[in-house]
Amino acid sequence: MQVTETLNEGLKRAYTITVTAAELDAKVQEKLIEAQPDVEIKGFRKGKVPLAILKKQFGSRVLGDAMQEAIDSAMKGHFDATGDRPALQPDVKMVGGDSWKEGQDVVVEMSYEALPPIPEFDATGIVLERLVVKADDAAVAEALENLAGSAKSFDDRKKGSKAKDGDQVVIDFKGSVDDVPFDGGSAEDYPLVLGSGSFIPGFEEQLVGAKAGDEVKVNVTFPENYGAAHLAGKAAVFDCTIKSVKEPKPAEIDDELAKKFGAEDLAALKGQIAERLEAEYKGASRAVLKRKLLDQLDALVKFDLPPALVEAEAAQIAHQLWHEEHPEEHGHQHGSIEATDEHKMLAERRVRLGLLLAEVGRKAEVTVSDAEMTQAVLAAARQYPGQERAFFEFVQKNAQMQQQLRAPIFEDKVVDHIVAMAKVSDKETSKDDLQKAVEALDEL
Template sequence: MQVTQTLSEGLKREFQVVLPAKDLEERLSTELANLKDKVRINGFRPGKVPVQHLRRVYGRSVMADVLQNIVNETNRKIVEENELKLALEPQVEFPEDKETIEAAMEARGELSYKVALEVLPKFEVADFAGLHVTRETAEVPESEIDEALERMAKQNRSFAPKGDDAAAADGDRVVIDFEGFIDGVAFEGGTGTDISVDIGSGTFIPGFEQQLVGAKAGEERTIEATFPENYGAAHLAGKAASFKVKVKEVQAPGESTIDDELATKFGMENLDALKAAIRGSIEGEYAAVGRRKLKRQLLDALDQQYAFDLPPSLLTQEFENIWRQVQSDLQQSGKSFADEGTTEEESRAEYEKIAARRVRLGLVLAEIGEQAKVQISDDELTQALVERARQFPGQEKMVWDFYRKNPQALAELRAPLFEEKVVDHILATATVTDKTVSKEELLDESDGESKPAAEASAEEPKKAKPKSRAKKAAPEAGSETPASE
């Protein structure tokens, strides 16, 4: 076997591999000889099948395995001997000439093929001590705890029938049956029976609840309302609908009291314990926002520190992933690039920059993590898998089995854990200044879209989002009722 490098240009490498017919024949004969003691063929005693007969029966399938093994071995050899770090799997290109392939499959002629590689760029990891970031924190105001208690008390208050002749008012609960129509045609999922509507709660699409004010038990009325433009069900978004409603009962709310009894409804010992739990929950939310903003600063700083060539295939792959999501978002919202105040060309240019940033930061964080020997333990991965499974009530086992049987999916689950550890490693050395700000300042993330940790390395740069950024659709129309927002 002869391996010759034919291209070294930027991050691209190409090698020409020549497999002499003699080598192919030797490998094929060895495999057939090994097969001799394993196969059972009528008319022959075990282990006595002539090799030539095996060749006639199994020759092509065995040679296919031989060639695959040779290709794999050669690729490993090329990578190891040239000390390469690959960006993607090697691309193998065989000759198009059928006669050449047939000759190789029968070991009558040599086989020459090309291996194309893209390697990762080499760069020096900068000193983290030069990084300066600010961690924002905020105190939880007592007013926010009081507001939370009021909401919880209101949500858990009891309702009692007002009477047959009582009219529904704002704050009342109305139990209804309804059927929805668009252009006079009933639409899928547009019906509901014994549905409770709390007037003024904002649970249903705009205009629906308000039109129940004044309704009485036994009354039938028609409600006209329009689904929001960003409604989760694309076939309903922005559509005007008519709902035939039958009012079955009107209920008035009872008193909403904030006391120890309310706390017990939430599994707490007393009101003080409930307040402490609320404070802890809000503090957790504040900490998560502060972490996101801190991390975004860090990624911005890293993005400014590094400039190197990016593997073209990785860049293309990342852009295509982003672009598919953009087009999907636009399709769901029923909008075009013009509706977003831009053009497709301008949007592509902006998202190409975002894709480059994501790839660059991903490579930087990966190199830092490798040098720091950052590892994700089996326990940490298992815990992450458990948390993911909990997001799908009733389907936990299916989700668990899916990830356990799909290494690529499991790797995607591992990636954000690895990234968070790398970020912590950098922050341990970087200069981090703590700053106490108001709640409003902390929660103001207008300089960048907040993202979950799983997307952190793909965060977009500040002010780099094009006007055509497709809005995320609202939750799918699969909540309590088809009319709920």
């Protein structure tokens, strides 16, 4: 077996792998000998079938496996010997293709872009500032007000009062398209909070100003991306009867409210809120710290990037951003999307940092434990209520999905590893300033 270099330019590599006919024949013979004890053919006892007969009957079937194993073995030997790690799956082509015949040497052309050597850097020279925010009384009071608002009740307004935004109207309604009622388009005694956005766009606004006893025709158009395809984009009329108009009444902030949310009393609820707020602040602060670290690493460590990896990342970024700008498009029948210079710059940053963090994690032997993966799968499964088991089975069978769940955990652990070596100082700040710092992340 021979491996000959044909290209070594930058990170681009190309080789010719030759497996001689004799080597291939020996591999076929080896596989037949391995299978011989389990083969049974009429006229011969199990395990006693002569190799010549086995080769005649099964040789062509075994040949393909032998050829693949020989090539795989040559590639593995090459990567072990050179230390190269391909950025993407190597491109492997058989010379001659369909014209190859048994008895000939097998010649394969392999090309790839190698991952670059990653320069060392001194993490102790990195200087970072961690924003620290305490949950003050004002923040706890604001959170309590929000909780009281979510636990609000509704009381009847005075007779003849007009419904306002935020009021609850109890209605009977019947919907029709082209004067034909449709399934799910009617209900009785339905409590609807005006301004909640729970109905079709434009529906709730037409009930503002209505009084108990009024009958209102609401004209709306179903969105183009409406879940029920037979209604999507259709104009509809809803005949509504207003049965009552109710004004919101926030819950009292007292021990009873605390018990509704599982706390022993109001003091205990305030303590829980403070803990939750500080956990949120800590998470936001970490996001800001991580961005500052990545910015420094991006400026500090430079190396050549595999062009194919950058192009693939730029294409993915362009595709993702296009869908964010066109949320109505759920499929991929939108033709090609060209990556801009801005996409390519962002792709270079992501690829550089991704390779750098992967190398730091490899050298530091950072791993993602089974328990951490289980927690990640559990968190992801919560997005599919009622289908958790199916999601677990999907993840178990899908290596790509496992990698998608593992990657952010690995990255965060590597970031923590670097931060632990860096010079980090704490700076107390306000909630508003932290919020501005978080919002600035989206602007970069």
